[in-house]
Amino acid sequence: MMRTSTRRWWHAGLGLVFTAIMLFPVYWMFNVSLTPRNDLRNDPPQMFPVDPTFEGYQAVFDQQLPALVTSLLIGLGCVVLTVVIAAPAGYAMAMLDIRGGRTLNFLLLVAQMIPAVVMAMGFYAIYVRLGLLNSVWGLIVADSTIAVPFAVLLFTAFMRGIPRELLQASRMDGAGAWRTFRSIVVPLSRNAILTASLFAFLWAWSDFVFASTLARNSDFIPVTLSIYNYIGNNTTQWNAIMATAVVASIPAAVLLVFAQRYVAAGVTAGAVKD
Amino acid sequence: MTTATTMHERRPERPPGESRSHVDRRRRRIHGSPWVAVAFAAPLIVYLIAFYAYPLIRSIDLSVHDYNIRAFVQGNAEFVGLENFANVVSSPLFPQALWNTFLFVFVSLVFQYSIGLALAVFFKRRFPLSGVLRAMFLIPWLLPLIVSSSTWAWMMNSDAGVLNSFLGVVGIDPVNWLTSPETSLLSVIIANIWLGIPFNLVILYSGLQNIPEEVYEAAALDGAGPFMVFWRVTFPLLRPVSAITILLGLVYTLKVVDVVWIMSKGGPANSSLTLAVWSYREAFGTGQPDFSPAAAIGNILIVIALVFGLAYVNLQRKVEQ
Numbered sequence A: 001m002m003r004t005s006t007r008r009w010w011h012a013g014l015g016l017v018f019t020a021i022m023l024f025p026v027y028w029m030f031n032v033s034l035t036p037r038n039d040l041r042n043d044p045p046q047m048f049p050v051d052p053t054f055e056g057y058q059a060v061f062d063q064q065l066p067a068l069v070t071s072l073l074i075g076l077g078c079v080v081l082t083v084v085i086a087a088p089a090g091y092a093m094a095m096l097d098i099r100g101g102r103t104l105n106f107l108l109l110v111a112q113m114i115p116a117v118v119m120a121m122g123f124y125a126i127y128v129r130l131g132l133l134n135s136v137w138g139l140i141v142a143d144s145t146i147a148v149p150f151a152v153l154l155f156t157a158f159m160r161g162i163p164r165e166l167l168q169a170s171r172m173d174g175a176g177a178w179r180t181f182r183s184i185v186v187p188l189s190r191n192a193i194l195t196a197s198l199f200a201f202l203w204a205w206s207d208f209v210f211a212s213t214l215a216r217n218s219d220f221i222p223v224t225l226s227i228y229n230y231i232g233n234n235t236t237q238w239n240a241i242m243a244t245a246v247v248a249s250i251p252a253a254v255l256l257v258f259a260q261r262y263v264a265a266g267v268t269a270g271a272v273k274d
Numbered sequence B: 001m002t003t004a005t006t007m008h009e010r011r012p013e014r015p016p017g018e019s020r021s022h023v024d025r026r027r028r029r030i031h032g033s034p035w036v037a038v039a040f041a042a043p044l045i046v047y048l049i050a051f052y053a054y055p056l057i058r059s060i061d062l063s064v065h066d067y068n069i070r071a072f073v074q075g076n077a078e079f080v081g082l083e084n085f086a087n088v089v090s091s092p093l094f095p096q097a098l099w100n101t102f103l104f105v106f107v108s109l110v111f112q113y114s115i116g117l118a119l120a121v122f123f124k125r126r127f128p129l130s131g132v133l134r135a136m137f138l139i140p141w142l143l144p145l146i147v148s149s150s151t152w153a154w155m156m157n158s159d160a161g162v163l164n165s166f167l168g169v170v171g172i173d174p175v176n177w178l179t180s181p182e183t184s185l186l187s188v189i190i191a192n193i194w195l196g197i198p199f200n201l202v203i204l205y206s207g208l209q210n211i212p213e214e215v216y217e218a219a220a221l222d223g224a225g226p227f228m229v230f231w232r233v234t235f236p237l238l239r240p241v242s243a244i245t246i247l248l249g250l251v252y253t254l255k256v257v258d259v260v261w262i263m264s265k266g267g268p269a270n271s272s273l274t275l276a277v278w279s280y281r282e283a284f285g286t287g288q289p290d291f292s293p294a295a296a297i298g299n300i301l302i303v304i305a306l307v308f309g310l311a312y313v314n315l316q317r318k319v320e321q
Helices: A002-022 A024-033 A055-094 A101-111 A116-130 A136-159 A164-172 A177-188 A190-206 A209-214 A223-233 A238-248 A250-271 B002-010 B020-031 B034-063 B069-074 B083-090 B093-124 B130-136 B145-155 B162-169 B184-209 B213-221 B226-237 B239-255 B258-264 B275-285 B291-320
Strands: none
Touching: A002 A024, A002 B093, A002 B130, A024 A238, A024 B145, A055 A101, A055 A136, A055 A177, A055 A190, A055 A223, A055 A238, A055 B034, A101 A136, A101 B034, A101 B291, A116 A136, A116 A209, A116 B034, A116 B275, A116 B291, A136 A190, A136 A209, A136 B034, A164 A177, A177 A190, A177 B034, A190 A223, A190 A250, A209 A223, A209 B275, A223 A238, A223 B145, A238 A250, A238 B145, A250 B130, A250 B184, B034 B291, B083 B093, B083 B291, B093 B130, B093 B184, B093 B239, B093 B275, B145 B184, B145 B258, B184 B239, B184 B258, B213 B226, B226 B239, B239 B275, B239 B291, B258 B275, B275 B291
């Protein structure tokens, strides 16, 4: 009894060490963001923010707010577009036995294998003609392609778990397919909607390839591109770059704190099917 | 995943003696006409055609024409057939980019998988804080790639990077991580391994959870030690999940641009240039966009990804059965 509990604490200690090693880069980002500019190139580097400065964060508020708002809008736009397209499709595939459902499933898997750089070129060629380059709408559509196939597969897997008896009962009460979808399937799929939304937001927020190709000269660039330009323009101000990186990590942190089990569920749903 | 399976099984089976057509009729009554299903899937189908198929066709179109910026706007590019592909493949950069891609993918996957598996086995034993720590391991995967890549780039800075000062503590000379052709590929691989560990950990951990406890108990009764149990029980039972994890990692690593581009831009002297990064550089990375060769490289990449992707689909079908 005594021995097992000691071993458990040993494990906890070891786990802490592993986690500390793994998260060191994250700590380092935080540390650098608080380091005064004169100390950035100290040798050895400052391991702890003993004399923290907020000049980096000041720079974020002075310069990065429009980029953060742009990213927020694009992320929210992607969430709406993804859910509106994926949820009904999941319903059709999981519960309405759509003809060619297997083919559709297959196409969605293949779609996830197309490199973003190829999609970016295709979108670029299309947007040049349509005048959609450097527009928020164009970026919302392009970014949503990262999440839509995943979200459909997620909704399909989830909705297969909804008992068909409920649909039957709803049918008996005279509800049509749309009514059943709206008042039974959607409320029951709350967790799937949440998971799909979280990932759609996070992926749109994190996107660099589409942003750097389709919105390069936009008046409103997303925060990822803004960080990239920052690095290109002034390589001395790493505290400000890292401060922006810290702020750009906030959605990831929020996700982890408030929706950790959905994150794990989402990662697994993409890979391990029932 | 598990709920979906059980619910699926719980669906009432056809009662014995009931004719098939009777069931079909009943199904139709419950689910309405087949067009209802199509109507619900219609937005997705339109979406896939407009925002997947069409861009894809445009990129293939780019690769068989000679596009430059002017032709882009005017739309009068000359048709050159497979010339772009021939130029790309015969370019001296091609073997180098292919070899870099292979190393980048292979080394990344070996380490991501083995470290992920070791951690998954480690976290499987419950201990205080195990849930919290496991959740924290997700952080690298959730961060935007620009954030993690630029952090690594700064950590690997030749003069002021913390990695070199760690090396200095153990008496190793500073390494020019990203600025030397000998180490730049290794540097981006290190960052990429770090990025992939959470994904491997989460999937392999859930795979471990699905191995029934009785199997371990039986092995313990037979007197198998922990290593024996791992090699003879855990590892073989985990094989389908392992294969899916590795294939997904492979497809992802093959096509990733951000990490390499942000850290090293494929340089110096193309030493960390992968196919995906090469394609990106030709199209968007220089002042002179060269869309046609870029699209050709991209389409070669699609073919490679599809070969492995189909292997994945095939495998998943086997797992499902």
